[in-house]
Amino acid sequence: MIDFNITPINLEIKEKLQSKIDGKTKPVGALGQLEELALQIGLIQQSTSPELKKPHIVVFAGDHGIAKTGLVNPYPQEVTFQMVMNFISGGAAINVLAKQNNIAVKVVDAGVNHDFGNLPGLVNAKIALGTKNYLEEPAMSTEQANEAIQMGANIVEEIFTNGCNVIGFGEMGIGNTSSAALIMHYICDMPLENCVGKGTGTNLKQQKTKLQTLKKAVDKHKNSNINNHFSILTTFGGLEIAQICGGMLKAAEKRMTILVDGFITTAALLIASKINPNILPYCIFTHCSDEKGHRAMLEFLNSKPILHLNMRLGEGSGAAVAYPIVLAACTFLNQMASFESAGVSQAK
Ligand SMILES: Cc1cc2ncn([C@H]3O[C@H](COP(=O)(O)O)[C@@H](O)[C@H]3O)c2cc1C
């Protein structure tokens, strides 16, 4: 397995940063969570004047063998490739939300069950035509998981080399809320009932069938010694989840600010944080998804999401919507006057 060399955050600069924040012309703490974000980004960049450069959101797409059964997913598997085409044409939620906020979008085929040929605008990182159905066998081999982590890392390294220092992760893969729920069940050690939500479904019957099916999946592998994050990933993961995991780890290695989106990308981070826990201080949690389980997942990571908009879409949409707020944190830190420069009196 590839190693990621993530530097733990050096806290030496923290006092200087905090005093710059407190010295701005406002009551101490009055910019609330923006102040926490400014401190975090300053620490990530080891700078009292941090700047966000060339923001990107990378959408990793992959199919899930289990989705062919229709037991866990209301929408059919082909929606994954159809949505990839939609991403490439610029018509999906992530395209328009990212465009509004001047964020570049990259779309990656991590393992979609479709032959795209040579489609301009699509990054070809295909590992397979989707995963295997984990009701019958592990979703992917060890080699495939390692390859996916490496490919995700390579894609992020290239984006970093082109000058980006803030990166959001999105996903597309019919059935992937099920993978994320299973990852959560094992890593957070929480009952499956608390991890399985409605995904793209609308009714209780669909949700019940999904839960029963995922219980069967857990039962199927109960003697397979699923005892670490890597075996959780290979048994239940998605190729897009594995690539996101590698991409996030590389982003932290490069000291980039990571924008974490919803339920599925946070599940990828659960695995990544087991591979290297130093990743966590590099992560900004952009929103709390309406998908059941996301709140508990975020609490497990001791994180404080920026937005609560009842969104449950994925694609990186929460990261795109929250980005202007993240940018606002840097803007006030870099552009506001201080009590001293503006000649404003401080509290006694
Ligand atoms: C049209 C459409 C666009 C989407 N964009 C993201 N997802 C989201 O829904 C899927 C996961 O939900 P489930 O596990 O229930 O299949 C993922 O593809 C996720 O990105 C979409 C889903 C659909 C149907």
Ligand SMILES: O=C(O)c1cccnc1
């Ligand atoms: O929170 C998410 O990312 C999510 C929730 C439901 C469906 N797709 C994505």
